[in-house]
Amino acid sequence: MSAVPQSAPLVRPFVLNPGVRKLAIRIGTGILLLALWEGLVTWLAPSYVARPSGVARVLPRVVSSAEFRSDAKVTVVSVFEGLGIGVVLGVVVGLTMGRLRDVDALLRFYVSSFFAMPLIALVPVMTLWFGYTGTVRLVIVSFGAFLPVCLNVYDGTRKLPAQYVEVADSYHARWWNVWFGIALPASLPYLLAGFRLAAGRALVAAVIAEYLVSLKGLGYFILYDSRTFHQNEAAVAVIALALLGVAINSAAGFATRRLLPWYRPS
Amino acid sequence: MTRHDDGVTLPAAPSAGRIEIDGLAKRFGPLSVFEDINLTIGEREIVSIVGPSGCGKTTMLRCIDGLVKPDGGEVRIDGQRVTTPPRGVAVVFQHFGLFPWKTVFENVAYGLRLSGVPKKQIEASVLRHIELVGLAGFEKAYPYQLSGGMQQRTGLARALATEPQVLLMDEPFASIDAQTREILQFELLRIWESRPTSMVFVTHSIEEAVLMGDRVVVLRGRPSSIHEVIETGLPRPRTREVLSSPRFNEVREHVWSTLMQEAEQAERELQESR
Numbered sequence: 001m002s003a004v005p006q007s008a009p010l011v012r013p014f015v016l017n018p019g020v021r022k023l024a025i026r027i028g029t030g031i032l033l034l035a036l037w038e039g040l041v042t043w044l045a046p047s048y049v050a051r052p053s054g055v056a057r058v059l060p061r062v063v064s065s066a067e068f069r070s071d072a073k074v075t076v077v078s079v080f081e082g083l084g085i086g087v088v089l090g091v092v093v094g095l096t097m098g099r100l101r102d103v104d105a106l107l108r109f110y111v112s113s114f115f116a117m118p119l120i121a122l123v124p125v126m127t128l129w130f131g132y133t134g135t136v137r138l139v140i141v142s143f144g145a146f147l148p149v150c151l152n153v154y155d156g157t158r159k160l161p162a163q164y165v166e167v168a169d170s171y172h173a174r175w176w177n178v179w180f181g182i183a184l185p186a187s188l189p190y191l192l193a194g195f196r197l198a199a200g201r202a203l204v205a206a207v208i209a210e211y212l213v214s215l216k217g218l219g220y221f222i223l224y225d226s227r228t229f230h231q232n233e234a235a236v237a238v239i240a241l242a243l244l245g246v247a248i249n250s251a252a253g254f255a256t257r258r259l260l261p262w263y264r265p266s
Numbered sequence: 267m268t269r270h271d272d273g274v275t276l277p278a279a280p281s282a283g284r285i286e287i288d289g290l291a292k293r294f295g296p297l298s299v300f301e302d303i304n305l306t307i308g309e310r311e312i313v314s315i316v317g318p319s320g321c322g323k324t325t326m327l328r329c330i331d332g333l334v335k336p337d338g339g340e341v342r343i344d345g346q347r348v349t350t351p352p353r354g355v356a357v358v359f360q361h362f363g364l365f366p367w368k369t370v371f372e373n374v375a376y377g378l379r380l381s382g383v384p385k386k387q388i389e390a391s392v393l394r395h396i397e398l399v400g401l402a403g404f405e406k407a408y409p410y411q412l413s414g415g416m417q418q419r420t421g422l423a424r425a426l427a428t429e430p431q432v433l434l435m436d437e438p439f440a441s442i443d444a445q446t447r448e449i450l451q452f453e454l455l456r457i458w459e460s461r462p463t464s465m466v467f468v469t470h471s472i473e474e475a476v477l478m479g480d481r482v483v484v485l486r487g488r489p490s491s492i493h494e495v496i497e498t499g500l501p502r503p504r505t506r507e508v509l510s511s512p513r514f515n516e517v518r519e520h521v522w523s524t525l526m527q528e529a530e531q532a533e534r535e536l537q538e539s540r
Contacts, residue, residue: 163359163361163363164363164365166333166359166363167357167359167363167365167376168380169333169351170331170333170351170356170357171351171356171376171377171380171381171428172350172351172353172380172381173380177380182365185365185367186365186366186367188367260367261408262366262367262368262408262409262410263366263367264410
């Protein structure tokens, strides 16, 4: 019922919906990068250097091999174990540091220092303590996951609005009601951000430990195959690690939307 | 009405006041906020406390609930000296104090959950109180989805759900727009009629103080102390007609001129000190 007459366009312009458009751009970029990789390697590099067509050729054989599968399993399991240990310890220590001034004074300087320090530096020292065993990897992965979670939960707890604690006090909350019923849920957005950092650090730590300690796992798989001129096979493991990282991050994003329907990042 | 807190059984003692404030004083460092506050609040009485900003009325309310320790004097509720937040006392905050990660239902249930009330009882009581404050249908909403007025309705329901004998209102409607504030004032009065409690109503709005209170306590001076206690003498239940009654205007003008005197005096002192 518009008062202004409007002529209908004769030809509807071709418009993709935004989601499809985004996906198309993403896939297009991927194809372009692969083509570039293939072209450059074919043009410039010796035949044993990994290239997309080579990776595609070896992919089914590598993925179905028992060796790849067991290596992948070892790495994935240790990453998840380490993440679990790191997150639990990070939450407990971060909350304690955030709520208790003395524990803050005692620990924060050292936790921050370790966070700033490259963890790889610790691996050789760890081999002295734990030998050339999977324990080194688990410790490094756990520690790498612990630090960002701990510091983020600490941050969240320190920024806890005083009014929440006041309300809790007025309803006779005990200290554990405040810690786990108020401070922890209020810090969940921080915790999830910390978890994303932790997941990245855990993957890096696992691979580095495998490189330096020669531990069975995807990292060592890459190292060994690269050095024996099986670069296409090594690339398969690299891609597997990348996918693992992406999967953990997507899971964290999904968890954020599911667990924090109330959260409005400002 | 069932009682579900595990506090002491309260004796019905209408002769003594429910809340007795005795020589109360509070300092922040060298700055004395208020001193020598003496006030007794009856069992079914609403006492408004009004005063200029910074006079310590909100701090006084926190002393009554035991959230803040006074530096002198004491507060007794039903004869028991207050040191920590007592059972049977609930506060409604200016900042609402809702937990953003809890739904309306869970926010209203908060006090009951902490007191370990059985689940079924919590559900019944929470739903009843959500309905009482006019929020039926919003049980699953999160605070960010509610307007300021609805958030404070939730805060009020949370306080009422614990079925307190004493309600402490800390400028509850100060951050709510004018029209909604008026609606909430009359709703609070309606709810109070259905279950009268002792209420301390802190506000900086003179109209609100007179409208709500049986008595209006005017704080003045630095450090502030009770300058005057005025019996409003307005009939209950209070409806909108009260706002246009001569008595309402009389009390309001009286409180206004009392507070203005002080404001002018403070202004003069400021000028002289320059």
